[in-house]
Amino acid sequence: MTARQRQVVFLVAMAGLAALYLAAIGGLPGFGHYPGAYGDVVDSVGVAARKATDVVTAVNFDIRGFDTLGEEFILFAAATGVSVVLRALREEREAPAPVEEAARRRERSRNAAVRVACMCSVGPTVVVGWNIVSHGQVNPGGGFQGGVILATAVLLVYLGGQFLTFRRISPADLLDAAEGAGAAGFALIGVGALAVGSAYLANVLPLGPSRGVVDSSGTIALISFVVGVEVAASMLVIVSELLEQTLLVKP
């Protein structure tokens, strides 16, 4: 097929796609007009029913908690998959002296401003991450977002040139344990509801005295916490597997 023929085919296909796309857009509800009933119901009764001022978190971790459990295991499976695919193969070996390379790296990024900025950001990032994890039921955010922020706090240490410190504060065993415990925690909270004679992942804990406080909303806060641990560990597993890949050389 010549380039010209290919162009003709492309243009015909594009015209067809554009026509269908425009027709489809014309059939959408107007911008900002939500047609379903479910969202409006959740909006109006969600806060009162769950004592969680962030209805999105209440939906995620309680009202449709089972879907979120599946989504969380997507991330779990992804991190596990990365670990399996990027395992050290028989012919591969670590670069002769990763320590030496790390030391060289530190020297290369001697830019003091970068290092100071990174190191000064680590503490605040950890605080923000835990705050978002633990206030998911009150404020925007929750376990997922906070977990990623916690993982970036550890990455800042690497960015600041402290590769060895990065390895020391996120050892593989600890990451694996935290990832597994977080994922299992979510599933087990659901089983706990079964144990007291309720439905799986039903919100069986006391909802607390008033809305908008940290110790409100029953299992929502608890699930947000375990999801935070799981997500932070999964992200760090993925990134440190990739980091270690850059240290591997093939024979």
Place this chain on the structure above:
Amino acid sequence: MTPLLAVVFTLAGLGATAVVTTRQPSRQVVMLSIYGLVLAVLFFVVQQPDVALSQFTVGAVVLPIVVMLTLRKVSGNRPEDGGGP
């Protein structure tokens, strides 16, 4: 649609185009990160801070890091590999 929304939508369109038209992968990652940031702002403007926070952390931070590390692995070790693909 408010003027602010129109501006953010336009920025998102421009950002997406910039990502596609950038040819060099390492620069493309930076563009992708900026585009992720614009999308986070867009979600925030349409009053969805939870999704905006997710987009900000994943699209603007984690995804570029993962792609960057992969690029480094793909291109960085090549001389030591003895010229392999």
